Amino acid sequence: MASGLRPPDGFIDLSAAYTSPDNAFVNIIGVVVDLMQPTKTTNGRDWTMSFRLLDRQLFGWVSGSEGLSIRFFRADPTHLPKVQNVGDVVLLRFLKMSTWMGQRSALSNYQTQCIVFPAGRIPEPSFAIAVQGRDKIQTLGIEREKENFNLVEQNYAISLKKDMAGTAADRLRKFKDQDQRREERQEQGPPAKKQKSNGTFNPKFKLIVDLEPRTYADLYGEVVKRIGVTYGCDLYITDYTSNPLLRQYDPPDKEAPEDRDGDIYGYTAGASKGNWKGPFGQLTMKINVKSPHAQVANKILNEGDYVLLQNVKTRVTDAGPWLEGDMWPDDISPEKVKVIKLEGSNNAVQLKALLERKAAYWKGQEARAAQGLREENNKAKKNGKKKNKKQKQETAGAQAEDESSTTARKPSTKPDKNPHIRCSHESVPLSNIRTILDPNNARHTNAPPTGDPYTMPFINVKYRAKVRVVDYEPKSLEDFAVPPLPEEQDESQDSMAWQYTGTPNFEWYFSLLLEDATNSKDHSRVWVHVQHKDAQFLFGNDIKNPMDLRAEPRLLAKLREKMFVLWGNLEEGGGEGLSNLPFECCIQEYGIEMDEEDPGKEKAPLGWQRMYSMFGVTIL
Template structure:
């Protein structure tokens, strides 16, 4: 093979030209089969699938179906799941969105499989690098050449990237089912081990129980009853904010914006309740679908099997994942138990009386007019053998769900270390698929058709993403301008003059960070995203409240120290380039004048639209991006 180790990302395979090369782990492979061509000539085909990114276990966007065709089986490479496939100069066949990479004689295609057990770890790769004398063992298609040193390093790197996923890929291959438990590859020496030898890792498990929010603990399952005060949709999940009006010090502290004596975080458009009484529960799969159908804001909901865990910002949150084996089981209900509903309403009345402020929510439609006396609810009964078996199945299901989430969290941490991410910047939603900046900007969901069948590109879509980013510029120019007074008519435009006069000493965060993809430095602003920070986003990121930074030197110093963790020497370089050469940022990342030194970080961001004008129509919307659930860990908040 050639000395060029340049491979196309599988995510871009659909748009890749013929002659593209790919490198990936074999995750599926079939036995060779023979077909007879029109000229009665037999052709033997080998079909397999490779994957080149492993941010999650099963990533369809990073998988590519491949087909090798020769006149006999002996001319095809022999391989198995877990091997690394090196494919050079392939023909790209795209039909109805299905992409297949195939060899072609006119392109002089090459293919080689490298057994994973013979691929060393990166720290043992010196002998295979340029200047070394060793060659990796491989099985090749006829007319394929041995790998170059650069290609060997790429193969070793791919094996290291997928190392933590190989046991699961192998288990999936042997069972035909997605991996449901956490495994360790037991031996340290893979050459002396059986490929399918795994040791289960035990995990703690606690049976679910009915509980109040004030009593919930991390890593346990509960049945919860509470009022739904807010609902938020994403493309594949749903966030329910519920409260039973009991306080838990590990929940998010919502501050009343009308009470200056209350300490907490002011959330835009949050109508209450205030304090630490509201739990965010993320619903996935069938749970999210069911909640959209049966739950409305203001209802009393009954949620079963809610797993409580720590969020990246150090708060408790809930999670409910679906079970593909039992998709019709319902764990999200509108509460019909009059005793439980009345209990929530009584605590709500006590809360409102204590805070002297009635809730803005209506009385739930499932609220009882009175509480029947002596109504038995959830009374234990003598369990039959069938009930015991059902309970055991339920325990097993919850055990698999817990193990799967723990495995995903462990893999996310290891992925961060491999990617060289900034560990002092934390984000949540590790189950979100990783997206590149290019994928976010060119989201195909924006392309649709009109009723007349004409193509239409939407100005924006409501969507959430997770990405690895790097800060390359910011606005305004000085840190002292990162906060704005609510008394400023050019900033607080919707308030009356009287309202602005009363709030002129109140300040909110307002700034923009320009980011690019951590793995693909941008050469133009078209490959970058401006992240807009309002007050809530700024508080979540910095964990400090805004103030008059022109007068409050202490808060300004905190801000500079916290942002240094995020963007390194960006502030110093921006000021120096302007003072010395009158050069304004942003510059291309490889510009020698920039000399930027900062680390990429993981960020959750959401896309939305901002209306321009008093009576905005669809073509008067501007596409915006803002971060969420992303925090800089500093001495001010740890």
């Protein structure tokens, strides 16, 4: 039932909402898995409340398994959603998607409607017949809204509660435990001040060897790799203990192509040897780190550093299955960072034990390498006499064969695509540019049951394509980094006090003209915009945050080097005699509302302009 449960007409599942572009309006239904009671906003005029919704589709996602955050703002607190408990099912219409500090959320606005199905009033699916017809479930909400649902939507709410019952129950127990601990602390009064200790007592501390799925743990480890990803980073850590649930990393001489990981270690042809420097075996664990922890990890951690990661949630991936860890915002203190870099002078016994295990591991590796070298030398000596005996004949034969092969040798064929560029979502099939552009509006024409067909200005859809870059804007690389435009803030954003002081003085913004590379006869082209966060993902960890490129020649040179990998000699030749390899990328279609004074607005469908952006691609 989990996989076959589909939202009613007019609604989308939470994973689809989670990936919708900013400012898109969505209708959703979900189960409450987290709840914060109403409070006054910082301006003192409005009231706000927030909660998280989850369904089976979003629960299976790495980036959304903690739920989609819903934030409501109302001048009258009685008009806020009547969510009472974890496990309630909430139906929402006309929410607006947004992203702040890498976290996806849905915001209310003046037209948002909300209906709450209290968990205690939702029957089991087998008893749903009791609430058919006139006997609808008693709901909570504003009077003019709470009866605005049909039986299909009600049946979905009943099935969704059943589908997510175990998850909601786990969360409810967790919050009750938190409330109980909070009450106990209040009864006991303020805790006595403790002396610092370097003892080992920490009930949540675990070695990697002791980890199991679906537990929380504090981990001491060495950073093996740190990879920046959209909205976070991936940390690969080891404490030099082995766990059979972890991914196997073999030495380069034993690695098979099909065993390569899906990241930069084994993506480029021939790059697997040497990219993974160890430790080998099942000693390294991947941790998916999100905001606010990711900002600190990306800033302070490098390969070889030692780190304490607190409250890591373990789980088994669907693809492997392998054991991985997740670090999300803290439920009680979302702004608290739980990534702690350990300096060499740290005297924690956990770190001392880790260093001892590390020394023993690499000592054993050196011994095995030396043994292997001795065995190779003995084998070479044993075969030496046989080789010397036939050396003259082999030399003569090799010369003749070399002359023959030189005559018959053909030029090497050009690679099919750029091996130094990686694209996400490899399971999604490729689309050609003409299909994406839809010049005849076949996919953009909507024929309602009543009324005349009309052309939609855009649809929220994403593609993968095989392309090459044939032009770019602006023409000067120095203009690829620009000062950010001041954002227009609506009342809800002001009341949230979303004034992020860490906004950079410059941000990436440029456009690329992409030409179809899937069909030699079709050279359709499309302009795509590369926004700041997608540009950072494109450049990876090799390029730091943007600055004034006219004042930073080293950063400009690094940018030029990166773009050369992407577009070849495009900058030097200006498009003449272009020599570059195709690559795969993701393209997202979206729309922007045209200004009233724009002369082309009258001709544009509904006054909106169709746009495209590139994302999900990294230059290695």
